[in-house]
Amino acid sequence: MTEQAPEPAEPIRRRPGGRAARVRQAVLTAAMEVLAEEGVARLTVAAVAARAGVNETTVYRRWGSREKLVLDAMLAGSSEGIPVPDTGAIRTDLAAFARALAEYLATPAGRSVARAAAFSSDDPDLAASWQTFWQSRLAQAGVLVDRAVDRGELPAGTDPALTLELLCAPIQTRALLGHRPVEPDLPERLADLVLDGLRGGRAEGWRS
Template sequence: MTEEASKPIRRRPGGRAARVRQAVLAATMEVLAEKGVARLGIAEVAARAGVNETTVYRRWGNREKLVLDAMLTWSNESIPVPDTGAVRTDFAAFARALAEYLATPTGRAVARAASLGPDDPELAGAWQTFWQSRLDQVGVIVGRAVERGELPADTDTALALELLCSPLQTRSLLGHRPIEPDLPERLADTLLDGLRTGADDRPPGSQGGGPV
């Protein structure tokens, strides 16, 4: 055996398995955007990705896990959680990324599918897991703000993020008003004014947090 032949085979990082995963998740998002979650089938996803159905089942097990993985991966890449050092700019940056996502056909379609919700209990569970996972990820914005003394310790994280995101989702889905370029900053300011005013209006000793 030659010295060259005895060398271990070095596989390039992100080889075939990574390419297959990327292709399947991209195909899942395509079908989701075109047909909605209720009509998404693994056979069609596999065909679009250029892989066998067995490959999809072997890796993800079922449709619910596939949808969940695709949604979380797509959201993490398209709407990353910012860390600018200040809660206002974190809120504004996240809102801007969401607005840009909702301006894409896939973003609008996914938001529409999420607003309707699937009738299938198992798919509904996947959606719930997705929303909770994203809340846990994005909630660090509020957690960091509390540690810095920018927000009170009892700030309702879920409510704060709903108030930040809902106007963008409403405008995107209903289309009755455009998303102006400065809207993310205005939403961040309005949200912070409300959170801080609410903290100031509470009885003394009820906040439990540092100075705002």
């Protein structure tokens, strides 16, 4: 009787991303949760590591410091909560971005980030992290203005960072001070006000 050849073993199926990606996501999720509950000032690596189910050494080995972990968590949270839209027109792009910002600032994590950003820190490392955070977010969202310039919707030389600051400042002020609500039509109204100013030929004069 002829023995049958053994069937080939099935290949090992590995999850996309691997353990390193899963650990990173777990730590960032834990950091965003602690950030929402405790705020930036009270966030500790020990609390994040415990919630993520990893050792503190794992967190330090990947991020190096508490400040870099805070920065990565804030960037991850704001990128998820405030995506950069691409509607094909600058007015609807700006309105969608403003609405996403208002919704994000209404969450515990968003309020925590906004409140921490409103106060200066004596910690130079944390201050540097804040600067990196704002530069990164403005660079990501600035593509809205760049696309509009390419489409001829805005004048050449329009400053993306200042455009977004003008759009977002009223929403951030209302979220922080709570003196006025964010009305449903506020994103569109702000988009119109910003565009009226930019298209009035003052974009170069406003350039920072």
